[in-house]
Amino acid sequence: MIENQGIDLESKFTKIILIVVTVFLIFVGPTYIPFLLFNVLNVEYFASIGVGLVLLIVGILMMLFLIRKRVIT
Numbered sequence: 001m002i003e004n005q006g007i008d009l010e011s012k013f014t015k016i017i018l019i020v021v022t023v024f025l026i027f028v029g030p031t032y033i034p035f036l037l038f039n040v041l042n043v044e045y046f047a048s049i050g051v052g053l054v055l056l057i058v059g060i061l062m063m064l065f066l067i068r069k070r071v072i073t
Contacts, residue, residue: 029055
């Protein structure tokens with residue numbers, strides 16, 4: 001039989017990693033990533049802003065997921 005291969009939310013290590021990734025996506029995603037894309041990699045300005053916006057939305061969705069699973073109280 002196939003067992004549940006999902007994320008183990010009981011592990012403290014997994015909780016910490018998920019919280020750090022969420023914070024990274026929310027705060028670093030819309031600020032530093034577009035800056036690096038635009039100035040260092042010479043990506044178009046609006047494309048780099050779009051990537052930052054997508055990272056922010058993914059971070060917020062992850063935060064909502066972690067709140068609903070009671071990882072963040």
